Amino acid sequence: MLAPGTDHWCLELDGVTKSFGDTHALRSLSLSARRGAVTAILGPNGAGKTTLMEICEGLQNADGGLVRVLGLDPRRDAAELRPRVGVMVQDGGLPIMARPLELLRHVSRMYAAPRAVDELVDLLGLDAFARTSVRRLSGGQRQRLALAIALVGRPDLVFLDEPSAGLDPQARLVVWDLIEALRADGVSVILSTHLMDEAARLADHVAIIDHGAVLAQGTVAELTESVGVPAAMSAPSLEAPDGSVGSAAPPTPHAARLSGPLTPAARTALAQLAEAHGLTLELELELEGGARTLEDVFLDLTGRSLR
Template structure:
């Protein structure tokens, strides 16, 4: 990626608070024009601290931050009109209507798009006369997004944009973000939902204790983890009856709720050998499931947590 394509850059960025606590410890990454970059992390990993540096709300203790080629803190007056920011909580006056809130916000934005257009983009056009206090939590998140889009931003910061939305609202927001990215908007996203990051991100970073511990495309990050093959054996058959695990390329195995789970970094080889063995011995493999590692597994491995049965991956990347 050439320098002209780098819209967001962090190089060795650090952020210390009073008392010497260092929330961000030498973070480096860059985001190209039109890319969506997802920032994930455990609680207290430093995501909010990095966002505040990128948004120009704080100066790094060390290292450099650049947005659109400029220092967002020292040159805030030139950077702020070109970015949109959606915070976790907007904090808007609850007695104003949706339209009045948008009108107030538009007065602070240079070259604002029509209020109704921005509200229509997020599906709130029909609620323009409703007071903010009467909006649901999901509708308030839509309003937060509508206001972030008023200035036609070149760079959009989205801090957990789909929290509180129902599945349809989340899907609609994904489609809107994809459309903005296709138009050339650069997006930096934090999210509770690993599925969201996997579906939307061109690149992602996983933060842990103030450092980036995984960086790349979703496929690159998940590709570093073993694939998994799960199946049930019929009565009378046991894992010890399978071919030797080294021959299968199995790194480790486990029994989970009566099913055999094989972990391998050679998925095609292992699956082919397993199916050949099952066919030769006429052994039906019940509910056979083979898949590469998920982003959830990569995240949990980094976080040092155990995957709980039935966990969907939602709500673990706060």
């Protein structure tokens, strides 16, 4: 991780923790997102994605660790960040009696140099329901309105929480094109999504989190080229500096090789152990059946059980 505040990053989290009573939502989570890129945050329900996003948006305080958004503290520097950050949340925060066009125009007047409202109306097809109250809109229509509100201020950084949720295929493609256009304009995008094809198409960098910790991160190509099922947490063998392998009082090893099935919970615990002791955790995993998809990677790391 680069030094805090560097111009390389739009988002920096280092050792961030957050608990709600006995529930540990974030466990020493560290993550960086480059400026001008699309960073996708993937994780099952309850993984900690919403907590992570809300801390970055200044809606919650972290219990510990470093949080920087565009080099600034999201709570202490909220007034400075607010004009520079757009936030799209899932079906929340929209006044139910307002009409979309009136609401969008109202929000645009809060910014010094807003994006043209008519442009967003045309781009996202808001005109068809511009005068219908928010409470009567479908889920997909609310999503399109929420996206327009997030973008009307011409943000340097935009947080998109499930932007394609409830959208039909045509609207989804429009949203994807819009996100790609934002990146082309140098806007940084933090994208939380459950759609693997969305992340695979749009993301420059992907972070998969679960149980409040980052399980894996990298480009889609990096994540899919060498991911499978790791092997035996019991009786690990140690690889010595000379390359020999033994179990009786070996010299200080360069690596500990674990073999056998590794559950998602155990994978998270191992990542936390490595983090606590300053170790680098590398999984050398066997591929089965050829190239894997981002969904294969996600399921291997987080499991297949419903939550």
